[in-house]
Amino acid sequence: MAPPSTTPLKAILFDLGGVILHIDYDLTAAAFEKHFGIVGFASRLFSQGSQTQFVDAFERGQISAQQFVSELRSCAAFDSDERARLSSASASATEAIEACWNAMLLDMPNERVAYLRTLKERGLRLYLLSNINATHEAEVDRIIERDVKGGVKAFRDCFDYIYYSHHIGRRKPDPDTFEWVLSDIANRDGLAKDEVVFFDDSIQHITGAKSVGLRSYLVPKEHNLVDVVDPVLNSEHQ
Structure with missing residues (x-):
C-alpha cells in the first residue's frame, strides 16, 4: 500500500471489470x-x-x-x-x-453504482479507465441496462469522464497510458497527479500506474467496494 500523502485527494480513477463489474x-x-x-x-x-x-x-x-x-x-x-x-x-x-x-461478463451490483453516487456527492471527481473492446462494451451496456437503476445513462453520469481503451487507442499497463490519461484529466479539470488515486484488480496495472507516480491500490477479488475505497480516502486525508 502506498504511503499517505499530504496532498488531499480530489479524484478517483477506477477500473471497470473486477472492481465495479463482476467478471470471471x-x-x-x-x-x-x-x-x-x-x-x-x-x-x-x-x-x-x-x-x-x-x-x-x-x-x-x-x-x-x-x-x-x-x-x-x-x-x-x-x-x-x-x-x-x-x-x-x-x-x-x-x-x-x-x-x-x-461469457466472462457477469453482473453489475447496483449497490456499487449507488456508492459511486455517494462519492460524487462528497465532491470527488470520478473517472473510469478500462481495457475494453467494442464487443465487450456492447455487452457491458446490456448488463448495465439490466442491473442498474436508470441504466447506462445513470451509470455514465457517475463519471466525469470514461476512458475505454478501444476509444483512446491505449491500454493498461503501459505507463504512457497512465501519463496520457493524467494529462487529459489535468487539461479537463485542472487536477494534478497527486490529487488522483487509482483502483484496479490487476497487479500489472497497479505496477504500471505506480511507475508514473500515481497513487494506486490493488482491489482484492472478493471485495466490498466501500470497504476498499473509504479507508484509502480516510488515510489520504480526504
Missing part, C-alpha cells in the same frame, strides 16, 4: 474449450494477466470486431468440415463466438 475470466476460457475445442485458451490467448497480440489490438481499437472473430475462428481445433463452417460469414458462427467471448 475462466468462464470465457471454458466456453471456448467446450464449444470450439480451444484448449489452453487462458495460457495461449487471453487471461487476466496476459493476452495475445490480436486481443491487444482489439482492445486498442486497431482491428474490427469482424477481424477479431476471424482470428478466433482460426484458433478453433475441429476437423476441416467444422473449421469451414466456423470460417463462414454466417451470423450463427459469429454469434456463438461472441457469446463465448462475453
